Amino acid sequence: MKTHFIAIGGSAMHNLAIALKDKGYQVTGSDDAIFEPSKSRLEKKGILPEEMGWFPEKITPDIDAIILGMHAHQDNPELARAKELGLKIYSYPEFLYEQSKNKTRVVIAGSHGKTTITSMILHVLSFHEKDVDFMVGAQLEGFDCMVKLTQDNDFMVLEGDEYLSSPIDLRSKFLLYQPNIALMSGIAWDHINVFKTFDDYIEQFRKFVASITPGGVLVYNEEDPEVVKVVEGAENYFRKIPYRTPEYEISNGKVYLKTEMGDIPLSVFGAHNLLNMEGARHICQQLGIMDGDFYDAIMSFKGASKRLEKVEREDKGTLYKDFAHAPSKVKATVKAFQEQFKNEKKYGFLELHTYSSLNPVFLEQYNHAMDGLDEAVVFYSEDALKIKRMEPISPELIKEKFKNEALKVFTNAEELHAYWETLDKTKGVYLMMSSGNFGGLDLTK
Incomplete structure (x- = not known):
């Protein structure tokens, strides 16, 4: 079976491409940007696109299935060509x-x-x-x-x-x-x-x-x-x-x-x-x-990646990272951290960078989400708001919505990183919650 992926570099998409290659299918794909680890994994399997971009000429009548990723847009030229040829177009779940x-x-x-x-x-x-x-x-x-x-x-x-x-x-x-x-x-x-x-x-x-x-x-x-x-x-x-x-x-x-x-x-x-x-x-x-x-x-299950996953630090400090970013996930993760480390000083960091988490209406859902931590920090990037074409958000609004006046709020990565450097990671325990990377913060050092 011959398959072609439009937006092959996504986390889910590249794994499906690899699975089909392993199954014996003929796999090709395109994308306008592919990052690690997708890039290396696709390259290892021999299915990394030779160059980035969209190439309608790749879409030929002998393709049995086009698999369309969410990263592609409705006006994607490869998608247009597939429609023109009447090829079968599947979403990932389909x-x-x-x-x-x-x-x-x-x-x-x-x-x-x-x-x-x-x-x-x-x-x-x-x-x-x-x-x-x-x-x-x-x-x-x-x-x-x-x-x-x-x-x-x-x-x-x-x-x-x-x-x-x-x-x-x-x-x-x-x-x-x-x-x-x-x-x-x-x-x-x-x-x-x-x-x-x-x-x-x-x-x-x-x-x-x-x-x-x-x-x-x-x-x-x-x-x-x-x-x-x-x-x-x-x-x-x-x-x-x-x-x-x-x-x-x-x-x-x-x-x-x-x-x-x-x-x-x-x-x-x-x-x-x-x-x-x-x-x-x-x-x-x-x-x-x-x-x-x-x-x-x-008994031997240690958790899924980035779900209360312990990070091995050079200084042997106790730090966990978690994918939590939605309010219910943040509240459950903070509660678990409090219960597990009752007698330790607890630091909690949360990065807001999804469309939902940066929406002033949705921010109401975070009320008391960071309560119970000895030091609670929220980080969001003003630049990210501009890129997403969203209205500015003030640190005061974050504190109000979280119902936590003691909250430390940072809006640029440099200031966050400077604060991070002031902390002795060998004292206390640290919880880092984000589906991003805190502006490139290295959690191992």
Whole structure:
């Protein structure tokens, strides 16, 4: 099969391209910019474009599938040529469905926790040498690629994102998967640039539940009232399996899960991670993994990349980085950090740089998000606001919306870096929350 990727360099797109190359497909692609690690990984597989840019002449009638990434625009010249030739154009999730339509599809959805839950499931399955196809949104320890596609596997585990599918398909990605088994971890308004109201956002999850195949299974977080409302309002037939935070204790800095089989020592911390683990356990049950086997495997799970991931520093200081940027994720991560390090001085840094997080209306959602930290810092770039053509935001407004007058607010990277240099990282513990990089801050030094 001959495939061509328009915008091959994206985090998700380049992993799919590599998976198809590994499957034996003929793969080509284009992009106007490709960064690391995508660049090196594509080059290693022999599918890195020779030059950057869009080349309509690459689009030929013998191509079986065009896969269109979100980075491309509607007026992309390669896309125009593909339409002109009448080629089949797929979004990323649409193509994944095509690859898995004859398999049992397991889809993990929710505003938060979905990457971690998917990672936990894959860790347990790998531990017990149970082979499945998958797509996950983070690089996992022990896995070469974030996407795996085979001819023979019976199951495919998919992280279900509610964001848009492609520039020409404005459906939420997870609406294309039609799960046989699904999980919903929580609902908290996100992607305000696309879903203008909370109800618009919730509607995507209503549609997701409606897309579960007849007689399927939904594992859901019964501690989240919005999730419960969506599940109770569903009119289609599926089996409902609720889950909640299990009992646990922290002893000498170690988290122990309380089970009928005794106390299980864990390598991760935080109530939200324990809740995620419980959801993963129920999904694994549906895949034939019994509880004892689940606990045997989960003890060695150290977390998904950038999800409360410990950074090895040259000075041996204690620092964790986390992808948290949406309000619900920030609050859960800060709470976990407080609980784990009760007796330490706690520093928390948050970078705001998404369209939602820089929207004055959405900023209301961050109220008290950084409370409980001994030193709390928020960083956003005034230059980023200009690039996004957004109105300026004052540090005073940030403090007001966060309801935290003690908050330190930095609006340029140089000042943030200068403050960082004044801190002794060997004293206290540090939590760095961002889907960016704090203006190039090196967290290892």
